[in-house]
Amino acid sequence: MKKCSNCGVSVYSTNTKCPLCQRSLSDVDTTAEKNWYPLYTVAETRQPNRLLSRLTAFIAIAVISICAFTNFFATPDTLWCLYVIACVLYGWLLIRHTFLSKVHLGQKIIVQVLGLTGILLILNMLEGGSRWSVNYIFPFLIIGATFLITVIVIIKKMLWKEFVGFIIALILLGFLPLILYVIGISQILWAAATSELYAFLTFAGMIIFSDKGFKNEMLRRFHF
Structure with a gap:
């Protein structure tokens, strides 16, 4: 120029x-650049602690391997390592997905409900006897998770749009214990019915007490 x-x-x-x-x-x-806008510093985004995540996975694999090796060679008559494996897997899930992961809180709650139910179901199958995992634990875990997310939405009203999908998912899960009872997997009717009743009351409360924006969001999620 x-x-x-x-x-x-x-x-x-x-x-x-x-x-x-x-x-x-x-x-x-x-060659000299002109600064048309004021200079600003770009905030560094925090990356997940991959080292800690990998360390947790390695420790879980090491504990499972050592316990399985000891069980098969020292006490092969009793498979006690299966109890350890179930607990270690849940511990890894708890640390990796709940504490180290950056996913939504609602997703963490649902994953914990499913993960804890699965681990307790495995322990229940190994132990034998009554089906306490599906008779009592699963229904009341769903009730507790639904109540927890409901409290979060009530306290932080600005977050209701972020949690509506997770509330709907838990409401649908609330009807699952009764289905398990009908097909013969669960044996306690009152616990399954309590879960269904709480899911129904939660859905009814959402419809009655929610504002227009919340209802429109629900209609949008169901594509009505």
């Missing part, structure tokens, strides 16, 4: 004369 010292105009051309006054043009250094 060239500039005329007499007229003050800038010329983007290979000509050596000013088109206005015909005087000689002087070269202008354009």
Whole structure:
């Protein structure tokens, strides 16, 4: 770029004369950058602690391997390592997905309900006897998780839009214990019915006490 010292105009051309006054043009250094906006520092985003996550996975694998090795060679008559494996897997899930993960709180709650139910179901199957995991634990875990998310939405009203999908998912899960009772997997009717009743009352309360925005969001989620 060239500039005329007499007229003050800038010329983007290979000509050596000013088109206005015909005087000689002087070269202008354009390498220096102009700051049109105020400088600001870019905040560094915090990355998940991958080292701690990998360390947790390694410890879980090591504990499972050592326990299985000891069980098979020292006491092969009793498979006590299966109890340890179930507990270690849940501990890994708890640390990896709940404490180290950056996923939504609602997703963490649902994953914990399913994960804890699965681990307790495995322990129940290993132990034998009554089906306490599906008879009592699963229904009341769903009730507790639904109540927890409901309290969060009531306290922090601005977050209701973020949790509506998780509340609906837990309400649908609340009807699952009764289905398990009907098909013969669960044996305690009152616990399954309590879970269904709480799910129904939660849904009814959402419809009655929620504002128009909440109802519109529910209609949008169900594509009505």
